[in-house]
Amino acid sequence: MQSEAIRYTSIRKIQLVIDVEDYLAPILTLKDFEKIYKTKPKPPRYRIASIEVLVCPEDGNVILPTECSKCPRFIRRVKDMILCIEKTIE
Amino acid sequence: MEVNKIKQYFLNKNLIEIDEDEIRNLEIKPTLAFTDGENKIFVKIIPLEAISNRSQFIKFMMETSALREQCNMIYIVIPSLIATIIDSEILKEMGIGLIISTGEKIREVLPAKKYKPKIILEANLIEQIEQISSRLERIESYIHRLESQINQIAKRIGEAKPIKPITIEKPVEAKIEIPGLPSYMQNNPWLQILKGRGEREIAK
Numbered sequence: 001m002q003s004e005a006i007r008y009t010s011i012r013k014i015q016l017v018i019d020v021e022d023y024l025a026p027i028l029t030l031k032d033f034e035k036i037y038k039t040k041p042k043p044p045r046y047r048i049a050s051i052e053v054l055v056c057p058e059d060g061n062v063i064l065p066t067e068c069s070k071c072p073r074f075i076r077r078v079k080d081m082i083l084c085i086e087k088t089i090e
Numbered sequence: 091m092e093v094n095k096i097k098q099y100f101l102n103k104n105l106i107e108i109d110e111d112e113i114r115n116l117e118i119k120p121t122l123a124f125t126d127g128e129n130k131i132f133v134k135i136i137p138l139e140a141i142s143n144r145s146q147f148i149k150f151m152m153e154t155s156a157l158r159e160q161c162n163m164i165y166i167v168i169p170s171l172i173a174t175i176i177d178s179e180i181l182k183e184m185g186i187g188l189i190i191s192t193g194e195k196i197r198e199v200l201p202a203k204k205y206k207p208k209i210i211l212e213a214n215l216i217e218q219i220e221q222i223s224s225r226l227e228r229i230e231s232y233i234h235r236l237e238s239q240i241n242q243i244a245k246r247i248g249e250a251k252p253i254k255p256i257t258i259e260k261p262v263e264a265k266i267e268i269p270g271l272p273s274y275m276q277n278n279p280w281l282q283i284l285k286g287r288g289e290r291e292i293a294k
Contacts, residue, residue: 076173077175077176
């Protein structure tokens with residue numbers, strides 16, 4: 001069935017500011033944008049996108065939580081944590 | 091999502107499927123319903139449209155929440171993709187079990203909590219119960235009054251002096267024994283009556 005060890009991987013929520021007029025402008029986090037420009041990003045030039053990412057404990061890659069659905073080790077999500085098991089489910 | 095696979099999963103747990111007739115009265119129906127003889131276990135499978143449509147998803151969760159009160163245990167079955175978005179802690183708090191379907195496999199990742207289902211009564215039935223309970227209250231107060239009266243009477247009896255029982259002594263019947271009388275005259279009560287009558291006539 002399942003191994004006893006369950007891994008808790010925290011999900012990081014990032015709010016990104018995207019400059020839709022200048023594609024070469026670096027994508028900043030909302031906090032960094034406000035710190036640099038001393039203002040809030042205003043549409044239509046700036047758009048805010050929220051993304052969730054986590055580091056897969058299996059291979060160390062940054063992934064989206066939805067990608068966990070393809071993993072046989074995935075158990076469930078608890079708040080901002082992904083629960084998965086160390087051993088593959090038989 | 092394959093309903094048959096999910097059905098088989100529950101049947102493998104030695105559960106028996108409940109007939110549709112038994113859950114006909116429910117306003118919101120579960121996708122599958124099982125019983126272990128004592129408990130009702132409902133299963134709600136997320137419809138495909140609820141995955142992409144937020145309002146459909148909210149509707150699904152609200153229906154699940156409403157169904158929880160109609161059964162002992164309830165499970166929701168969702169694809170693993172949705173499971174990465176849903177916070178299962180909320181389901182745990184609500185006592186809703188979570189089953190993840192990966193297409194090929196079905197996994198119970200969160201067991202459902204056992205509840206006592208609420209019994210839904212019709213309005214007229216509630217009215218009748220209210221009438222009966224008010225009658226019961228009246229009867230109870232009447233019994234209470236009677237009890238206090240009985241106690242008062244018992245107290246009075248306890249305080250009263252004992253009365254000597256009246257004994258009625260039976261008059262000794264005089265037997266007429268005259269030797270030589272025929273057997274039908276011996277101990278004949280009529281002789282006593284006739285004797286008394288004769289004595290009264292002489293006295294006159």
